[in-house]
Amino acid sequence: MKTVHLKLFFPRNWYHARRLKIYHKSELIAYIMHGDSLEIYLPDEATSIHWKLDYFRNTIALPQQQDPIYLLLFMDVGKGLIQLYRKTLNSRCIQGKVVTAEEFEHSTSATIYQSHLEWLPIARLDKSNLYIGLLTASITLFYSVYSKTEWRAILFLLGGGTILSFLILLFEKDKITLSDYKNRMWATVGSFVLSILLIPAKDYVVQILLLILTIGFTLRFIQHTQKLRTN
Template structure:
């Protein structure tokens, strides 16, 4: 029996005196949100007896089989530019709306989302699809939150809402299309 913190697993060991190698790994379903729930199961820790060569290449061979973690991100550069424009618009709105009590929040969301999208572009060669999806979704949620705090004018709110909806929908359309 193997125990690590609250994780517990039973692994059958071969009979005999020769050395054997045991790989311990987290066994979870590789889908969004489900993986986070599976990690809290006591039997998530799993293992198996392997040959020495497979044991030495454990990190190289085992976790790279995950299709979600190794899949490169699909890009939509115009959509990222649209997100950067929405970020810039939020920064401008925070400066223009001097009487807004949430002026600092608008500025923070605008600058934070702009830096986040710039980081996505800079990390273009190394970012995976899951990370890209999470960052775009979090940025769109931050945009929706910021739009709730814009005070001046229905037209400004409507335009920001329309651009944000386009940003979010175009991101998911690109991801699901191939």
């Protein structure tokens, strides 16, 4: 029997809850999810395996003089946001690479995608601004609980969702992609603006407070982004 070790890594948070189907010839032999390490056994005469997920499908030839075989599966996402989405339209986007046992052992999402994505170490996050964001979201959340506005459910979701998003950032141990960080922060700004618009005019004190915090949060985020570019 031929032994094949597999690891699968998807970029960002794409397809993390989905299973990639592994086939030998036309037979489904295994499933694998993001971050999983899997060992499969094939006949000695096996020359290739292929995989499928939605419209993605691809094949890789297996080395005939190597056993065991170590295979990394990943998405070819190119560089930059435009290439990221353009390349994922290709049905052969999920690719395979035969590697050494050592490279296989030490492979992670960061090592696979480090040449394609800009990474932001957690130590360089502007945590003070995150706390400002948490304060703003908390005010929105508490307001939704104690007010009687017809938009209270939406305000609750906006405030609670922002708090959860920022807590994930604050408790992150390693690093995140810079684009994910920026997208999350701009989405937060949009959430704050929407919250201000949904609060009735009679509660103008809350509106003004949220507006001041939102302006401060946005300006500090822009300033922090400019510093990241120059460093």
